[in-house]
Amino acid sequence: MDSDTKKLIRAVVRRVHPDLFTAHPFERQRNSDSLKALNSYVEQVARGITPRSTNVEFWVKDGEHLTRIDALLPSTGSLGPLFYAFSLITEEELKAGTGRDDVADTNFLEWLRDTVYEAVKIAEQHESLKLRIRESRANIEYKYQLASLQVGSEFAVGPLEQQRQIEALRVLDAVLATLISEEGMSFAGLNFHVYHPDTCPLGAFGLHNNEDHYGLGAGHLMRSHVADDGCLHVVADRLGLREALKAMDLERARVLTKVTMFWLKRVRDLSPVLRELLGVQNVWCDTRTEQNSQNFVLWAGYILEQREEVARAVGSRQFTFSLLVHSDASSPMVDWSQSSSILQVRSDCPPRQLVEFLVSDTGIMADQAAAAVQVTKKEEQELLERIRQEFGAKHVVRVCSMFECDRVLEGARRLLEFAPAIKQSVDLRGASLAIDDCYEVWGSGFISIPYDFTLQELQPQLLKLLSAKSSAAGGGGASSGAAREQMRPAAAVAGCVGCHRVPAAAAGQKEGRQQPV
Structure with missing residues (x-):
């Protein structure tokens, strides 16, 4: 999938992300279901599998009203009908094949030279304004x-x-x-x-x-x-x-504020008690609404009423995962993912059901998965820090989902491998970099570098740079190509389309993924 197609997908996600429709449960669920279908469709295309024809129904905010947008994704693997339905492409572009899964090569070094100067200026402006707001x-x-x-x-x-x-x-x-x-x-x-x-x-x-x-x-x-x-x-x-x-x-x-603060204090008081009793790393809940805080406190009370039974069942076990207690009735009582160190528990989950999970074989598998995630995170953080120091960058982060962690690590290693030659061509000192799935400049000045940047075009450039250092004479000052003024919302960082609330989402938003702000 080329970078232009990924940007168009993101433009769709920005309008239909379920988090934008918390006040509209029906439309939120429809958007979530359609995103799942879209995600499956894209995955099939990416694997070279002929996808099934798929109908998707999305709801968007149109001024003061909600509007439904329908699209039929054909078995040919084209996303053009979706982009046309959202008015992102013209009828002529649709007929020309925009949205088909074609591979477009991008000259990595040329793109960086055309981007980094303006991106650094944007990032400096963003930091300055952020400080003024604070x-x-x-x-x-x-x-x-x-x-x-x-x-x-x-x-x-x-x-x-x-x-x-x-x-x-x-x-x-x-x-x-x-x-x-x-x-x-x-x-x-x-x-x-x-x-x-x-x-x-x-x-x-x-x-x-x-x-x-x-x-x-x-x-x-x-x-x-x-x-x-x-x-x-x-x-x-x-x-x-x-x-x-x-x-x-x-x-x-x-x-009302005093009542809310009471519930927040109870959450803070009970969280460490539960953490010690259950043997987990942390216990969190969503306190953005008073109802969520109340639900957590009541659930914690049920657990502590059975403190002796819970302690006897859990024993001296110490788990690598943390607990996230939420009030999403559409999810399982206890939910976990191979790519996350978070165990999600509903605030109406019976204490016995949670304890049975913790001491079961599934609980052991969840703990092993969380341990593996922690090891991978540590390796990733060390690798990103090495890249930051190598290029003299201000920030280096990952914004892909944990499902793409292996590819991100591979891309990071390649950046380090070719760092000497890249530095001869492009000065990245002071830049903010994000290992992503496409080429892009965000409104905050971050530069997205795809983890699968094309080596086919990069290698000849590198060979020329390495054999003739004089060719890097223009590398000290990057050209001032026009940066795209485009903001990347937080909701989109979990991947192109996989942003419905499933364990993958827990590996992102609820787990506190890195977000450049």
Whole structure:
């Protein structure tokens, strides 16, 4: 699959990733199922197997509404119909065969020379803006004695989104100062999450259903409000923010915040107790919602009520994996993956069922798999650090899924092997590199280098460079080719299309994979 096709797949994933539809369970599930089907289709094509004709149904956010997009993937192995359905290619490009699985060679050294100079500038700009955002958040928290302040998306952002975050913080600062000085209001001890008007999420209304679907639907852009956990979600609209804050019930927000903090404290108190009792490396849960925290605390209570029985069954066993307790009712009670060091447990899993798994042959297999993952991670981290030092790069990370770890390690070793010749042609000092599955420049300035970069074209270049050092005279200053201004979302780092919530996802998002931000 060539790099252009991979980018088009990512463009689809950016619009349909299930994490974008948490407020719309039906559409979220449909997108997850279709991503699984798409993943299977792509894998068959990659293996040279003639795929089955496959129908996929995706839901996307179209302004204030949700829209369905259908595509038929033919048995010829072409993704063109999918890209055409998402308006990523024209009808002429579809007829010309765009989306077919053709191998396109890319001259590795030439691409780097055309990319690295602009990428380093983008990365420096990204770091500078990130520092400004961090300092502004800290200043506002201190000035108004806020419990916490978040701004915009929780994932890595490009320069445009960063500028919007800075503007949103500036508006919030001015409005809070005015309300305190003129209205005598106090916001001490409250949690804030501020959004720029151009990037605030969609609001939701209740259930709807017709002959096609049911679920939560998006009715309008989010309005400023007090969430169930007491957090003030506000849209930094210069004209409306002041009145929106004046209309909020701040006392109710404070009560809800205290309740939320109680549950968070209980999570922090119980996690180490469970870790010691169960003999695992760590015990985590998703505390982004109060309900998740409550579910964890209640589940921990059930476990601790049977402390003696659990301790007797587990004995002195020490496991290599960690426990992630979640509330996803669509997944198994206990779930694990060969490529992950995380054991996923539902918050309604009976204690006996968990204990039976831990002491079973399957539990031993999960522990052995986690140990192998840890060894591989250590090897990978050491190898990436050697690459960073060799090239003088600022960062070197991996963004492919753990399923592709062997290929990533192989690509990293090849980079080290040819490092002397690459350095003669391209100056990578200060650059941020990501071993990936395609050539790309992100909005954060990271440079994606595919683990399977083409040696067929690289080797002749290397031989010429090694035999005639004078040919590297232009290597000190990379050309200023136009970098593609394109942000890579966090949700896409688990692979091109394998981003539905399955064990592979646990090896990525829930396991805390490296994400350049």
